[in-house]
Each structure stands twice: as structure tokens, then as C-alpha cells.
Ligand SMILES: NC(=O)C1=CN([C@@H]2O[C@H](COP(=O)(O)OP(=O)(O)OC[C@H]3O[C@@H](n4cnc5c(N)ncnc54)[C@H](O)[C@@H]3O)[C@@H](O)[C@H]2O)C=CC1
């Protein structure tokens with residue numbers, strides 16, 4: 607594959623940035639990767655792991671002369687980083703981010719970027735519960751989605767970033783920032799909050815021991831505990847910055863939960879059965895549309911009654 611950007615600056619060297627570096631190197635997609643992180647410890651680990659060509663001490667040093675600058679810090683830190691790098695950005699450079707929320711990042715970053723710089727926010731829909739510079743791997747984005755928000759940027763610059771993500775293995779979708787935040791509130795942010803809550807509830811239940819929680823976890827709860835092990839700073843920032851969409855979804859969730867709670871209390875089996883039939887059809891619809899490549903086929907055509 608040919609080189610898409612000559613010099614890339616990674617600001618923040620955690621799971622997402624280090625995975626990008628591994629994937630960019632795998633494909634020979636960039637000339638040089640310059641990285642920086644806030645703490646000296648993270649910079650030292652990144653040097654040791656060796657996924658960047660150069661590690662520098664500040665975001666401004668990294669961004670100077672870069673053709674692509676990737677902001678890969680928690681959402682709440684994006685504005686301060688943009689303020690630091692704004693004055694040194696090269697004319698014609700592209701700035702992107704990988705934050706889990708888009709509207710708040712645009713509001714925080716855009717005012718600090720000079721004219722002549724292309725700002726194209728992004729969000730790879732791929733991750734794990736692990737964080738830091740040791741956690742990245744080249745395959746993270748293979749066959750996963752990456753959403754880009756063109757945000758009025760020039761078509762040529764958007765296509766170039768799109769081809770970088772595609773060459774890192776991802777499928778790219780263009781989306782408006784507000785729509786992104788609503789979709790992600792439903793598919794990622796609210797589910798994470800529910801996982802956090804459920805694990806908290808299990809922990810509060812003194813009559814259930816930690817060993818029992820581990821030994822008798824069915825797959826669903828095991829996934830909740832995995833998700834609830836995700837980085838606290840990152841998720842605090844997600845909820846603080848995607849407040850409206852998350853509260854809207856949680857409001858609807860609570861209403862439905864109360865209705866199910868009432869059905870259980872009053873013994874309304876029809877309500878429970880109809881609800882579960884509807885949700886099963888949604889899941890099967892997703893699989894039949896070929897959208898869930900990880901999903902095993904549990905014998906869709908088999909009737910169990
Ligand atoms: N972890 C995941 O599964 C996914 C995360 N994201 C987004 O990617 C971004 C980065 O997440 P990860 O790589 O998982 O995080 P991480 O915790 O692995 O790495 C974050 C990096 O940002 C630096 N950092 C933290 N606070 C900072 C601050 N105030 N100023 C400057 N640098 C700071 C850290 O030193 C570290 O190098 C976040 O915005 C997150 O919302 C997007 C998709 C998936």
C-alpha cells in the first residue's frame with residue numbers, strides 16, 4: 607500500500623492511538639509517526655513498546671509539521687489539547703479525533719483551529735476494556751466501523767482520512783455529529799451505564815460473594831463485568847459530554863423497565879412474552895441483515911414450542 611500521510615502526530619498514547627500506530631505500520635500507510643502523552647511514564651512505556659518513530663514531550667512539538675494530527679485523549683481533554691496545538695499547525699494539515707462523543711468535541715476543538723486546517727472528527731467503533739500504550743494491537747479496527755463527521759471539510763481531505771481508516775481495516779460511514787451522539791447513546795453509552803449499574807448492584811448485595819459472582823456468571827453478566835472494567839476517566843467524560851442524548855435514552859429505558867417490573871409484579875405473562883418476542887425479532891433482523899459478524903447462528907429456523 608502507498609503512503610497516505612507523510613507525518614502523523616498521535617496526541618495521547620493509549621489503546622486507540624497505539625492500535626492506530628500498529629495498524630498504520632502494518633500497512634505501511636504513513637511516513638513517520640510522532641507521538642506524545644501527558645505523563646512521562648506513558649511516554650517511556652510507548653518508547654519501550656516502540657510503536658512510534660519519535661516520542662516528544664509536548665502536544666505542540668508533536669503537531670508541528672504534521673500532515674495528520676490525531677487527538678486520542680479523553681473527550682474532556684480535547685479542547686485543551688486543541689488550544690495548545692492550534693498555533694503550530696501547518697497550513698493544509700488535517701486534524702481528527704477518536705472521541706466517543708462528537709458534538710462536544712467539535713464545540714471544544716473547532717474554535718482553536720486556524721483557517722486552512724481541515725478538521726474532520728472521527729470515532730472508531732472498536733475498543734476493549736483495556737487502556738494505555740501496552741494495550742493496542744494492529745487488528746483492532748479490522749472489519750469494524752469508523753464514523754467520520756465531515757463537518758464541512760473539503761472533500762479531498764475527507765477522502766484521504768477515509769482511505770487511511772479503510773487501509774487500517776475499518777469500514778467508514780459518514781454521519782452528522784448530533785445523529786452520531788444519539789445512535790451511540792443507544793448502542794454504547796446507555797448500555798455501558800447499565801453494565802456499570804448491574805455490577806455495582808451485585809457488589810452491593812452482601813449475600814452474594816465475589817467468588818459466586820465470578821463462578822456463576824452467565825455470559826451476559828460476564829460481559830457486564832468486562833465492560834464495567836473500562837477506563838473511569840474516559841467514561842466519566844462520555845456521560846458529561848453526551849448528557850442530553852444519554853438522559854433521553856435512559857428516560858425511555860426507565861419507563862420500559864418500570865412497565866416490565868409491573869408485569870412481573872402483577873403476573874402479566876402476556877406483556878413479558880410479547881416484549882421478549884419483539885426484542886428477539888430485532889436481534890434476528892440484525893443478524894439476517896448480515897450486520898453482526900460475531901454472532902453465532904443459534905439455529906434460527908428451529909422452532910422451540
Ligand atoms: N477505549 C475504547 O474502547 C474506545 C475509546 N475511544 C475514545 O478514544 C479516546 C482515547 O481512549 P483510549 O485510547 O481508550 O484511552 P487511554 O486511557 O488508553 O489513553 C488515553 C491517553 O490520553 C492521555 N491523557 C489522559 N488525560 C489527558 C489530558 N487531560 N491531557 C492530555 N492527555 C491526556 C493519557 O495519558 C493516554 O495517553 C477517548 O476519547 C475515547 O472516548 C473511542 C473508541 C473506543
Ligand SMILES: O=C(O)C(=O)Cc1ccc(O)cc1
Pocket residue numbers: 705706730731732733734735794833
Ligand atoms: O469494549 C467494548 O465492548 C466497547 O464497547 C468498546 C468501545 C468503547 C467506546 C467506544 O466509543 C467504542 C467502542
